[in-house]
Amino acid sequence: MMKLNKSLLTVSIASTALLAVASQNVLAHTRLTVTSTIESSSAHGTSDTAVNVPHGCGDNPVIGNVFFLPDTNTAPLVQTSTDNFQTFETPEGANALNYIVNPPFIRLIKSRDVFEMQDLINDPLGNPLGFWAAGGELPPSNWVAQLPFKITAVAIQPDSCANKVVLVPAIANVCKLTTMAEIDSSDSDNPNVDFWTAPDVGSSFDAPSWSYPATYTIERDLANNPLPESCGEGLAVRIIPSAEQVNRDMPVKIDGQQVWPLP
Numbered sequence: 001m002m003k004l005n006k007s008l009l010t011v012s013i014a015s016t017a018l019l020a021v022a023s024q025n026v027l028a029h030t031r032l033t034v035t036s037t038i039e040s041s042s043a044h045g046t047s048d049t050a051v052n053v054p055h056g057c058g059d060n061p062v063i064g065n066v067f068f069l070p071d072t073n074t075a076p077l078v079q080t081s082t083d084n085f086q087t088f089e090t091p092e093g094a095n096a097l098n099y100i101v102n103p104p105f106i107r108l109i110k111s112r113d114v115f116e117m118q119d120l121i122n123d124p125l126g127n128p129l130g131f132w133a134a135g136g137e138l139p140p141s142n143w144v145a146q147l148p149f150k151i152t153a154v155a156i157q158p159d160s161c162a163n164k165v166v167l168v169p170a171i172a173n174v175c176k177l178t179t180m181a182e183i184d185s186s187d188s189d190n191p192n193v194d195f196w197t198a199p200d201v202g203s204s205f206d207a208p209s210w211s212y213p214a215t216y217t218i219e220r221d222l223a224n225n226p227l228p229e230s231c232g233e234g235l236a237v238r239i240i241p242s243a244e245q246v247n248r249d250m251p252v253k254i255d256g257q258q259v260w261p262l263p
Contacts, residue, residue, distance in 0.1 A: 028054055029214075030171050030196045033146060036217035037153075039225065045153030046107060049216070053147070056140030057175035058191040063137050064115070064174035064260065065147055068130025068249045069167055069216075070241045071123045072096040072103040077201060077240040080162075084236050099162040099237045100218070101155040106130060109148040114138060121249050130169070132252045156220045161227060163234030167216045170241050171196040172205065172250060180204065180261040203246035 034049035056062045070076040076096055081088035096103070105127050108120055116135035120128040131149065138145040156162050173194040184190055187208065195207040196214055207213065220227070220234070227234045241249075252260040 030054065030173060030194065031214045032169075032216055035215060036219060037151075038219050039156045039221050040153035041101070041155040042153050046150035047153070048109075048148065048150055050146040050148040051171060051214075053138055053145040053173055056138060057173065057194045058189060059140050060175035060191050061137040061139050062145065062173045062175055062194075063177075064132065064134035064252065065145075066121075066130070066132045066172040066174070066250055066252060067147070067149075067169055068121045068241070068245075069104050069106065069151070069169050070096065070239045071129055071245045071249075072100075072239075073123060073125070074242045074245040074248075076242050076245065077198075079238045079240070080235045081238070082233070082235060085166075085238065088236075088238070096239050097157075099157055099160045099165055099239075101157055102152075103127070104154050104167055104216075105152045107150040107152070109150060111148055112136075114145040114147065117254075119254075130249065134174075134252070151216065154218050156218065156225060158225055159228060160237075161231035161235045162237045163220045163222070163227060164236050165218045166236065166238045167218070168198055168213050168238060168240040169216065170198070170205070170246050170250065171214060174252075174260055177260055177262055179263075183261055197246060197250075198240045201240065201246065202243035203250075205246050205250045 031052050032049045033052050037047045051067050053062055078094040078096055079088045079090050108131050114136050115133040118131055118133045121130040123129050133147055156165060176192040178192045183193055195205060197205055197207045198213050199207045199209045199211055251258050
C-alpha cells in the first residue's frame with residue numbers, strides 16, 4: 001500500500017466544512033440525499049438515503065455508478081478532531097471499532113428508475129457495504145439521478161470520546177467503459193469517470209486533490225449515551241476506506257468477470 005500523504009489529505013478533506021456552506025457549489029457534486037442521523041443501538045434500524053448524481057462527465061452521460069462504505073475489517077483511515085476537522089490527527093493504531101459499536105452496512109432498495117442492473121458489494125465476510133448500478137444512463141446535464149438505499153443503524157462506543165462519527169464513502173460515476181490506463185483520477189475533467197473518493201489515500205481510484213468526498217454523519221445521542229466526564233466536549237471522528245479496500249471494491253464484476261475498468 002502506498003504511504004499516505006496526510007498533509008494533502010488534510011487540506012483536501014478538511015475543506016468539507018467550509019465548502020459545504022456554499023449550497024450552489026455543493027449541488028454540482030455527487031452527494032447523499034440524507035447526510036446524517038442520530039446513533040441507534042437498534043439492531044434492525046435503518047436510515048433511507050440515496051446517491052445523488054447531478055451531472056455526467058463533461059459531455060458524456062453517466063452509464064454506471066459505484067458506491068461503498070468504509071470496511072472496518074481492512075484497517076480504514078481513522079482521524080479525530082477537537083475542532084470539527086479544522087485540524088485533526090490520525091491516532092497511531094486507531095481502529096474504527098474504538099469509536100463505533102457495530103460496522104455500517106447497507107440494504108439496497110430495488111429501483112430501475114435510472115439503471116436496469118444493480119448488485120451488492122460485500123466485504124470478505126459477506127456483509128453488504130455498497131453496490132454498483134449499470135444498464136441505463138443519466139444525460140450529461142439538466143438531469144439528476146438518485147440511487148436509493150438504506151444504511152443500518154450504528155451505535156457509538158459509550159466509553160469513547162466521539163461526539164459524532166463521519167463515514168466517508170467512495171463513489172464513482174462511470175461515463176465510459178475504459179481500461180485502467182485510460183483512467184486518470186487526478187484529471188477533474190476526465191470524460192470517462194467522475195470520482196468522489198478521498199484524495200491521496202494511495203489507491204488507483206483516488207479523486208483529484210482539490211476534490212472532497214460525500215459524507216454520512218452519525219451524531220451521538222447525548223441524552224442516552226452521554227460522553228464520559230474525562231472527554232470534555234468530545235471528538236469528531238472520521239472513517240475513510242483504505243487504499244486496499246478501494247482497490248478491492250471499486251472494480252465492477254459481473255458473474256466473476258471484471259467489466260470496469262476493462263481488463
